[in-house]
Amino acid sequence: xxxxxxxxxxxxxxxxxxxxxxxxxxxxxxxxxxxxxxxxxxxxxxxxxxxxxxxxxxxxxxxxxxxxxxxxxxxxxxxxxxxxxxxxxxxxxxxxxxxxxxxxxxxxxxxxxxxxxxxxxxxxxxxxxxxxxxxxxxxxxxxxxxxxxxxxxxxxxxxxxxxxxxxxxxxxxxxxxxxxxxxxxxxxxxxxxxxxxxxxxxxxxxxxxxxxxxxxxxxxxxxxxxxxxxxxxxxxxxxxxxxxxxxxxxxxxxxxxxxxxxxxxxxxxxxxxxxxxxxxxxxxxxxxxxxxxxxxxxxxxxxxxxxxxxxxxxxxxxxxxxxxxxxxxxxxxxxxxxxxxxxxxxxxxxxxxxxxxxxxxxxxxxxxxxxxxxxxxxxxxxxxxxxxxxxxxxxxxxxxxxxxxxxxxxxxxxxxxxxxxxxxxxxxxxxxxxxxxxxxxxxxxxxxxx
Numbered sequence: 001x002x003x004x005x006x007x008x009x010x011x012x013x014x015x016x017x018x019x020x021x022x023x024x025x026x027x028x029x030x031x032x033x034x035x036x037x038x039x040x041x042x043x044x045x046x047x048x049x050x051x052x053x054x055x056x057x058x059x060x061x062x063x064x065x066x067x068x069x070x071x072x073x074x075x076x077x078x079x080x081x082x083x084x085x086x087x088x089x090x091x092x093x094x095x096x097x098x099x100x101x102x103x104x105x106x107x108x109x110x111x112x113x114x115x116x117x118x119x120x121x122x123x124x125x126x127x128x129x130x131x132x133x134x135x136x137x138x139x140x141x142x143x144x145x146x147x148x149x150x151x152x153x154x155x156x157x158x159x160x161x162x163x164x165x166x167x168x169x170x171x172x173x174x175x176x177x178x179x180x181x182x183x184x185x186x187x188x189x190x191x192x193x194x195x196x197x198x199x200x201x202x203x204x205x206x207x208x209x210x211x212x213x214x215x216x217x218x219x220x221x222x223x224x225x226x227x228x229x230x231x232x233x234x235x236x237x238x239x240x241x242x243x244x245x246x247x248x249x250x251x252x253x254x255x256x257x258x259x260x261x262x263x264x265x266x267x268x269x270x271x272x273x274x275x276x277x278x279x280x281x282x283x284x285x286x287x288x289x290x291x292x293x294x295x296x297x298x299x300x301x302x303x304x305x306x307x308x309x310x311x312x313x314x315x316x317x318x319x320x321x322x323x324x325x326x327x328x329x330x331x332x333x334x335x336x337x338x339x340x341x342x343x344x345x346x347x348x349x350x351x352x353x354x355x356x357x358x359x360x361x362x363x364x365x366x367x368x369x370x371x372x373x374x375x376x377x378x379x380x381x382x383x384x385x386x387x388x389x390x391x392x393x394x395x396x397x398x399x400x401x402x403x404x405x406x407x408x409x410x411x412x413x414x415x416x417x418x419x420x421x422x423x424x425x426x427x428x429x430x431x432x433x434x435x436x437x438x439x440x441x442x443x444x445x446x447x448x449x450x
Contacts, residue, residue, distance in 0.1 A: 017247035020250075026241060030240065035238075043205040046171060046205065047110075047168075050133060067123065074127060083137055085135060088394050090143060103140065106139035109135065114198055138401060142390060145393050156327070176305055177309065182194060269383075271440035277400070280399065280402075284408075321371055322372075346423050348360065
């Protein structure tokens with residue numbers, strides 16, 4: 001980060017008041033951050049439920065409206081397209097108009113249109129509703145992370161950001177259980193119950209989001225110094241510390257300003273966005289295309305609800321190791337390690353289709369790819385300063401959704417070439433992501449963000 005920001009040097013030393021990182025270090029991580037994690041984590045789990053629900057709802061949607069399952073999966077296409085647009089648009093809006101406004105708006109949009117999806121009278125209306133839900137979910141994900149990062153001290157920021165990503169596994173398990181129950185107890189239209197379950201956490205999240213104050217870094221960057229000090233006092237008091245007795249200095253400003261593709265950030269943006277695109281293409285290929293392909297070859301248990309819950313639970317140790325690694329070894333090295341493990345999982349698929357090996361490979365991929373996401377989500381917001389942080393996260397989120405949209409199209413011509421070729425393609429994507437990570441020679445562990 002040092003190359004991208006001005007050095008305040010002695011001028012900073014002469015400025016009255018506290019630096020932002022000094023205040024955050026003094027506040028530490030306590031009650032305020034735990035509450036923040038709980039609020040963001042609830043909606044993060046709800047967003048995971050929305051994404052994973054695409055596969056669970058397609059069969060019953062097809063039955064309700066007289067469609068084939070591929071036709072019903074258009075709800076997923078509409079949803080991911082909405083996420084792509086929402087991630088990019090709301091990320092930019094959060095940098096311009098503030099994190100808090102966008103957070104409240106996107107969660108409200110998610111809750112209202114998720115609930116409306118439950119009562120969709122026909123497929124066309126359902127497609128439109130799922131597109132809007134995608135817009136909302138796409139907007140909440142990057143803004144959550146940008147804001148969470150801005151309330152954490154450097155020494156523990158990475159670990160807490162990975163903990164937030166860990167709620168994705170909670171949402172995955174929750175929606176699998178709901179889908180299992182809805183189908184087991186003979187619900188007439190299980191997809192309506194699943195969409196209702198995804199709407200409930202978002203509805204609760206609307207009210208909880210009003211508790212969250214605006215990011216003090218954003219307030220300082222927009223000249224609202226007194227408001228920023230009040231927010232810092234709220235954090236300090238919640239964590240059992242004394243209020244500030246001096247003003248807070250603004251962060252150093254980037255050299256020359258500009259966006260995420262301006263000269264100081266061009267290399268890191270190209271590398272990190274490529275990583276997001278490659279990892280998401282492999283992730284959605286592995287966990288949406290591979291199970292169906294394997295089921296046709298006698299591995300139907302891969303689509304069983306019990307096994308899907310086991311796969312989701314395998315994510316938790318991946319997050320735990322990522323939380324440890326990003327602080328112990330660094331963001332970059334941890335990401336490289338998990339990407340290599342993901343390549344190994346693909347290699348096991350290509351070598352043999354013995355049930356035991358396939359089961360182990362799927363669980364390894366779940367462990368490694370979700371650890372990869374944990375490291376990515378911890379690293380990305382630290383690569384940009386406050387005025388473009390949400391834009392950077394939003395653009396990265398858009399790349400992830402683009403990967404989700406492209407993965408099925410890329411897989412189609414590979415199916416006819418054989419299973420090892422298709423799996424090798426996933427491995428190649430992940431290996432290129434390793435090279436992009438190596439090329440991004442920036443480590444942000446224990447470093448201040450600006």
